Amino acid sequence: MNSAVLVFPGINRERDMARTLKIVSGNETAMVWHAERALPAGTDLVVIPGGFSYGDYLRCGAIAARSPVMDAVRAHAARGGLVLGVCNGFQILCESGLLPGVLMRNQQLKFICRDVYLKVERSDTPFTRGYNAGQVIRVPVAHGEGNYVADGETIARLEGEGRVLFRYSSPDGIIDPDWNHNGAINAIAGIVNAGGNVLGMMPHPENHVESIMGCTDGRGLFAGLVQHFEKAA
Amino acid sequence: MRNEPQITPELVAEHGLKPDEYQRILDLIGREPTLTELGIFSAMWNEHCSYKSSKVHLRGLPTEAPWVIQGPGENAGVIDIGDGLAVVFKMESHNHPSYIEPYQGAATGVGGILRDVFTMGARPIACLNALSFGDPGHPKTRHLVSGVVAGIGGYGNSFGVPTVGGQVRFHTRYDGNNLVNAMAVGLARSDAIFYAAASGVNMPIVYLGSKTGRDGIHGASMASAEFGEDSEEKRPTVQVGDPFAEKLLLEACLEIMRQDCVIAIQDMGAAGLTCSAVEMGAKGDLGVTLELDRVPTRETGMSAYEMMLSESQERMLMVLKPEKEKEAEGIFRKWGLDFAIVGHTTPTKRFLIKHGGDVMADLPIKELGDEAPVYHRPFVESPKLPQIRAGEVKAPLPLAAALEKLIGTPDLCSRRWVWEQYDHIIGGNTVQRPGGDAAVVRVEDGPKGLAMTCDVTPRYCEADPFEGGKQAVAEAYRNLCAVGARPLAVTDNLNFGNPEKPDIMGQFVGCVRGIAQACKALDFPVVSGNVSLYNETNGRAILPTPTIGGVGLLDDFAKSATLALKNDGDVILLVGETAGWLGQSLYLRDICGREEGAPPPVDLAAERRHGEVVRELIATRQVNAVHDVSDGGLLVALAEMAMASKLGARLDAESGAVPAHAFWFGEDQARYVVTVAPAQADALASFLAVRGIAVRRLGTVGGTALAIAGENPLPVATLQAAFEGWFPAYMAGG
Amino acid sequence: MKARVTVTLKTGILDPQGKAIEGALRSLGIAGVASVRQGKVFDIEIEGASDRARAEALLKEAADRLLANTVIENYRIELI
């Protein structure tokens, strides 16, 4: 799997992401500066990592979404290439129009860093094939603006088309406001585009791949992607 | 030189200079200073920059060890951890700014300390913070807690460093003077550490980072002035932090350092351009000429005075290798940062400031720093307080009820509300998150790990500064040992009241002597630090608060110990002696309503012996859980171990000479609780006994309650509710 | 020339900040506020003199392309 991690000024989880990709795929990852206009040849997976691109100023992800490199990402996505946006990456994908909706401030207006539980809704996607449908995984969140909002029609479409891949849940997979730390509509933690090849999610699976973090539940996502490309090859 | 306003006694006083200090300036330069010069002197000679009240005492601190690469005197201390790696760390206060504007004050405090660390060539890998607030009932406290915590998180999260530990306390003596002590820890290659001293004549001095505005002019003087009723009026000096700019500055600086462009580098902290330029010149025995017309400004019409004293954030000064100028500039432009050559080094040892065609200041550079006044301020030792005898303290509540109450008090309850606002996992190296004895962070890809902690018990320091100073160091040492780390070095942040008062000066001197003695005894040198004085409002000082930040090393992070109980049936042992010391304990204060007595004495030899043996037990995997005993005593420590695991414990009743409440809640020092598999319990106990270390069996792990024989069992869930409840409920209150 | 662009949330879009402020005002004992919605203003200095039409076109472009997320926000431009 050839992956490219985008680096915008203010992004700060690019090293976490690159390390994880290396650990799981065995390959080095290309780090792509925001001012680039093309992705490295042969890129299978584009990853937009977490952080505070442009300080989260204006709106999270707004300025980064308008960088030169994003045109290349749009083209990659249009060709059916896979794109993964995590946290700030999710925000950037929404701001760039690759995913619908927007991430607003957390309901209680505070930044929250903690482990949360995610219910994996489907396993028949390249991003979730490493999990079973209905499986609950534990991964950390670290964000102040992760409250997914979209208009009713969009939500209905997302739900109708099965495009919600991850939802905040209790450890037993129950969807319940007490376990939805940021107040997202329908406890949405991650969605894909209509083509199913662009995933945005708020939690950080890349921080739960090594046992030193006390949990490796995030590994399945990356392992699944690696499998996906091995199959394809 | 340009004629500026005549220097009047009022102007001198407004600059925080005493008449005799002004006389000293006149003697040094042989003429009346210009206003810009007066500003420069006031910045260099205030308490914050010159350490004039504390210097003579700080000399008593041990600062050396074979693993110390750089002790106090640079931007941060540096220690060697082997494998060609060094750890760079320091702690600094931003107390006054955080009271005036809690969010920005705390945020810029974090920004400042991060800059200190990456200025030396290190990538920051962790932050900690020690916070002291006024009484929870005080009308400003909630607002301050909320702003300070958000500010620390706001800066660190955006910058991208995990905030992994710290302390939070409440006491009415911080009502008008909350304390924000921020610590940053970075990692560098030990052969690529960068220093402030300039070298070479006619070398370009480069200004980097954000533009200069009128922020925080007089910030450094403010940090050295006592608050009065009018403190709210000092507001416009507040600085706003830009963590985004700082992140860019970090990446640009590290890149420029890798390209071997840098001769000397100094961040602009307190008294910005003045302090950084003087330091570079003075340390390198060189003069410095600055051309202020070249300084990037974001406001029009800034005077030389304003530029020299501005405390705009996210700025650096660098002496560049001339042949690398273009390369360096390219790197800074790539990161979108300002880059300007604003001066050069000279052989004259003069600090020359030019602006608009005029010379605005022409001062002897060495004297600005070295000839700052040094005071041997008079001090009186704090009176010794009587020892409280446990037998004379009545127990107002049964043990379980007292525990349930204590665990839900502001000082003992969970700090989750605080640290969940900090990204404590970014970097993917946080082996032990907040909530344990010390945070553990993996070093690069391992196997080494660094442990870090912040500690001080101000009520002990107030009751007995010397013992309190010792205790702060001992507790930091203990917290590091409790996770299995070898304590290497400390940074300190000495927060006190007005040093011109002999009793306050006595607290300072006592604490520093205590710290010095403990650091010597524990082989735990001080490599960096910061002093914050004049923390007083209307004549009332804070509790003496010498925060100690400790750093320790684990050879294998995977072997670090945690406090959570592990297995049903494990035997619980107490290492160390229990006399039942209730003086200054939280039990005495929060259960009995008495803030009294002498604090527990610290036996440094025992601390060292016990610490070493606990480390050995952890390294050889003989123990399953480890926790030190500190605030709240033994039963509180056991409750914390139970809550971390949801497992309970069955404890034997205390049947010895010590009254039960003193046994369970006394705050005797040098103690650890460890758990061990039942089959090894006897062997372990005799192993310790053979070494002359007091050990006693407390009971076994099991059940879902903390149950002392003969007492009501306290369900762990009940404890947990009390423990987790206070902070969110308090912060939600209106 | 100076201008102000005001960006507000479209009706129907949830405003968690506004909600929180309502609650905070109530707990401060400031009664009588029925609702709060938070928006942004951008005070913009435009280079050169006084071609109002050009300035408006410029601001509209800035608002459409960056300052507002037109999925959830409306904006208004005022030249001062």
Added chain:
Amino acid sequence: MKARVTVTLKTGILDPQGKAIEGALRSLGIAGVASVRQGKVFDIEIEGASDRARAEALLKEAADRLLANTVIENYRIELI
């Protein structure tokens, strides 16, 4: 009654957001913007009818105590 409270940074206070937006506009090729400073607006609905003086007092209190950080910000109240 409806009101708008506009909160802006005091002159001289650093506005990192404004600075970043300036840069972004420039790199989007939107030329001609000399400077941007960002502020907040609060659109507030006040209960009850039309005592303007009372409403103003209420808004002033809300601004002083919560909506604005008067250390670094100014505010303006408009009743609509």
